[in-house]
Amino acid sequence: MEFLFYMGDVFTPINFGLLLLGTIGGLILGATPGLSPTMAVALLIPFTFQLEAAQGLILLGAAYTSTVAGGAVSAILLKIPGAPANIATTLDGHTMAQKGEGAKALQLSFLASAVGGVFGVLLLIFLTPVLAQWALAFGPSHLFWLAILGVTVIGSLDSASVVKGLLSGCIGLWLATIGFDDIMGAQRFIFHPALGGGINIIAALIGLFAIPQVITMFAKGRAGDGAEVIKVQKHPIGGAIKEILRNKRAMGIGTATGSIIGLIPGVGGQIAGLVAYDQSKKFSPDRDKFGTGHPEGVIAAESANNAMVGPSLVPLLTLSIPGSPTAAVLLGGLLIHGIFPGTDLFDNHPDVAWTFINSMLIGQVLMCIFGLYVAGLAAKVAQVPQSVMAAIVLGLAVFGSYSVQSSMGDVYVMASLGVMMYFLERFGFSAAPLVLGLILGPIAEANFIQGSMIANATDGMAPYFLGGGLNILLIAVVIASILYSGYMELRTRRYTSKEEIVA
Amino acid sequence: MSTPSLPRVQHIIGSGIVAAVGVWVAYVSYTQQPAEAFLFPRLISSVFVVLALWTFAKACLGWTKVGNGISVTQFTNLIPGLIIALIYIFWAAKGLGFYTATTIAFFILLSLYDPAPHGALKSWGKRILITAVFMAVMYALFAKLLNVYTPREVLF
Numbered sequence: 001m002e003f004l005f006y007m008g009d010v011f012t013p014i015n016f017g018l019l020l021l022g023t024i025g026g027l028i029l030g031a032t033p034g035l036s037p038t039m040a041v042a043l044l045i046p047f048t049f050q051l052e053a054a055q056g057l058i059l060l061g062a063a064y065t066s067t068v069a070g071g072a073v074s075a076i077l078l079k080i081p082g083a084p085a086n087i088a089t090t091l092d093g094h095t096m097a098q099k100g101e102g103a104k105a106l107q108l109s110f111l112a113s114a115v116g117g118v119f120g121v122l123l124l125i126f127l128t129p130v131l132a133q134w135a136l137a138f139g140p141s142h143l144f145w146l147a148i149l150g151v152t153v154i155g156s157l158d159s160a161s162v163v164k165g166l167l168s169g170c171i172g173l174w175l176a177t178i179g180f181d182d183i184m185g186a187q188r189f190i191f192h193p194a195l196g197g198g199i200n201i202i203a204a205l206i207g208l209f210a211i212p213q214v215i216t217m218f219a220k221g222r223a224g225d226g227a228e229v230i231k232v233q234k235h236p237i238g239g240a241i242k243e244i245l246r247n248k249r250a251m252g253i254g255t256a257t258g259s260i261i262g263l264i265p266g267v268g269g270q271i272a273g274l275v276a277y278d279q280s281k282k283f284s285p286d287r288d289k290f291g292t293g294h295p296e297g298v299i300a301a302e303s304a305n306n307a308m309v310g311p312s313l314v315p316l317l318t319l320s321i322p323g324s325p326t327a328a329v330l331l332g333g334l335l336i337h338g339i340f341p342g343t344d345l346f347d348n349h350p351d352v353a354w355t356f357i358n359s360m361l362i363g364q365v366l367m368c369i370f371g372l373y374v375a376g377l378a379a380k381v382a383q384v385p386q387s388v389m390a391a392i393v394l395g396l397a398v399f400g401s402y403s404v405q406s407s408m409g410d411v412y413v414m415a416s417l418g419v420m421m422y423f424l425e426r427f428g429f430s431a432a433p434l435v436l437g438l439i440l441g442p443i444a445e446a447n448f449i450q451g452s453m454i455a456n457a458t459d460g461m462a463p464y465f466l467g468g469g470l471n472i473l474l475i476a477v478v479i480a481s482i483l484y485s486g487y488m489e490l491r492t493r494r495y496t497s498k499e500e501i502v503a
Numbered sequence: 504m505s506t507p508s509l510p511r512v513q514h515i516i517g518s519g520i521v522a523a524v525g526v527w528v529a530y531v532s533y534t535q536q537p538a539e540a541f542l543f544p545r546l547i548s549s550v551f552v553v554l555a556l557w558t559f560a561k562a563c564l565g566w567t568k569v570g571n572g573i574s575v576t577q578f579t580n581l582i583p584g585l586i587i588a589l590i591y592i593f594w595a596a597k598g599l600g601f602y603t604a605t606t607i608a609f610f611i612l613l614s615l616y617d618p619a620p621h622g623a624l625k626s627w628g629k630r631i632l633i634t635a636v637f638m639a640v641m642y643a644l645f646a647k648l649l650n651v652y653t654p655r656e657v658l659f
Contacts, residue, residue, distance in 0.1 A: 046649070047644070047649065049649070050649060050650075160569045161568070161569040161570075163554055163557060163558055163561075164558060164569060164570075166550075166554055167521065167551070167554040167555060167558060170525075170547055170550055170551035170554060170555075171521075171524075171551070173547045173551075174528055174544065174547055174548065174551060177543060177544045177547070181540035183539070183540070184537050184539055184540040186535075186536075186537055186540035186541075188535075188540060188541065188544060189528070189531060189544075214584075214588070215581055215584070215585060217616070218580060218581040218583075218584030218585060218588075218616065219573070219577040219578075219580050219581040220577075220580065221576070221580035221616065222615075222616055222617065222618050385616075385617060385618060385619075386616065387612065387613050387615070387616030387617045387618070388613060388617075388633060390584070390612060390616060391608075391609045391612040391613050391616075391637075392609075392637060394588055394591075394608070394609075394612070395605050395608075395609055395637065395641060396641075398591070398592060398596060398601075398605065399601070399605075399641060399644075399645050399651070399653075402596075402601070402651070402653065403645060403649060403651040406651065406652060406653075408596070408597055408654070411592055411596065412592070412593065415588075415589070415592045415593070419585070419589075423517065423573075424517075424521075425570075426517075426570060426571065426572055426573050427513070427514060427517035427518065427570040427572065428567070428569030428570030429521075429570075444543070445543040448542070448543050448546070449542065449543065452542065
């Protein structure tokens with residue numbers, strides 16, 4: 001119950017103000033099609049430089065939580081999911097809005113998000129310290145394999161092509177080696193002076209997530225989105241609460257599914273929402289009503305995608321392995337404040353860790369309260385033309401990456417990586433494993449070198465890195481995730497794409 | 504087996520560039536000294552080059568199933584914006600000053616891609632207003648709140 005000791009820190013004027021700002025801003029950003037939670041958090045990182053670590057994380061955490069929930073607004077009122085996590089919400093949410101039940105759909109969506117989100121954060125609160133202690137048993141070889149696991153799991157599970165996903169991870173791992181070698185001081189792959197200090201993580205994150213989206217908006221040309229916001233009639237909140245209580249099964253399935261999926265590194269909210277929707281439909285006596293504007297569909301999908309948020313941070317805070325691309329960006333936010341996740345975080349910075357986690361808990365409640373009021377404004381923001389969004393995101397990306405170290409080199413790196421990523425995405429590569437490779441590369445290399453030294457002084461490389469129960473278990477998980485994804489890829493196209501839903 | 508939606512040549516070029524980078528990374532990793540500094544890059548580049556060549560071979564054989572490529576329409580749409588963005592980032596931001604360059608680039612991009620008709624005077628007024636508001640917010644955030652000192656050449 002250590003978290004209760006730090007609960008008061010969330011309510012200091014600055015911390016609570018940042019929590020409110022992150023929550024309301026996140027709801028609006030989340031409703032904006034094209035601004036994914038990952039990109040929103042990446043663009044916010046430069047604004048946290050001058051804040052204390054806990055304050056910066058409160059802002060980023062609140063934005064993460066509420067962008068996922070805010071995405072439901074455009075999913076329901078425009079049939080455009082604000083984020084991939086809201087794809088399943090469009091199926092019944094938009095149909096409800098078309099039937100004149102837009103307000104009810106929004107209320108159900110925010111209430112379900114809050115219930116799922118609170119449960120997810122409670123899981124984070126109770127699982128993290130236990131796993132963090134367990135992580136103490138990890139040596140360099142285990143940490144090396146864990147870093148590789150983080151890259152391969154996201155590379156294989158998060159990509160449409162296993163080979164291209166893994167290749168993206170390799171590109172990220174290679175990019176992480178650019179610059180001066182830590183031990184020998186040797187120059188590695190410095191083919192431009194801007195790369196002398198290596199690739200700055202924050203600039204890279206901004207470039208890899210923001211610039212491809214800007215170019216995608218350019219590629220759509222001058223055509224408008226053609227999406228019209230459906231007018232929302234008033235609906236009593238009491239009615240929505242009763243509806244939630246009537247649909248405990250959908251809520252339970254959504255929350256449980258989201259929590260479990262969140263714990264698995266690499267499997268994001270998009271999958272959580274779709275799996276919860278599918279399972280809820282299977283177990284519902286009204287399964288025929290799904291897709292026709294059935295409240296159970298909205299409740300299952302939204303409770304799942306927010307229940308996923310808390311557990312997705314468990315592997316990050318305990319083992320330094322981000323469970324999702326957004327968690328990877330949050331890791332970048334931690335590292336710029338000199339804080340390393342794992343036991344160090346809970347032993348040396350418990351105030352930062354618990355204030356951040358507690359703020360996510362309070363943030364879920366704020367998100368529910370403000371979501372209901374901000375929905376109308378968010379829906380208007382969601383109609384902002386792509387041309388305006390592209391120009392705004394480009395400007396923020398340039399200023400944000402420059403402000404990291406007041407270096408034009410970072411801006412060049414940001415732009416180069418962003419343009420490269422756009423074209424790579426068009427050929428089936430994915431940004432998530434590349435980012436994971438870039439972030440986990442230094443962790444993998446440091447432990448590989450440290451492990452090599454131990455191995456050379458003891459049994460040799462193969463017994464050290466390939467022997468022992470934990471090493472074998474981690475290697476088996478790496479191989480299993482690749483084989484499973486390969487099998488699924490061969491069997492069928494696994495997941496419904498955003499384009500298919502919108503169409 | 505689904506029909507590839509993209510001309511094979513695009514995939515060959517794309518995966519060919521990735522494969523070339525992979526081969527270069529592997530070559531540098533195995534030839535540069537001191538060898539100890541390249542221990543980890545050697546490990547990565549070995550996997551990198553195998554996967555990259557595999558992807559390239561699949562593209563050459565027409566077996567690529569993932570990735571929609573870029574259509575001619577998309578390409579012609581994105582090129583003007585991309586050129587302006589690149590000029591803004593790689594030259595104007597430093598050459599003209601951050602805020603001046605951003606104002607110009609923002610306004611041009613807005614005008615280029617805005618679905619509102621170019622002939623209407625009202626839409627031009629709207630674009631000028633949006634640009635002014637955006638720049639005021641950026642200045643307040645970065646220059647005043649975050650105290651970021653940006654290159655200043657022309658005006659500000």
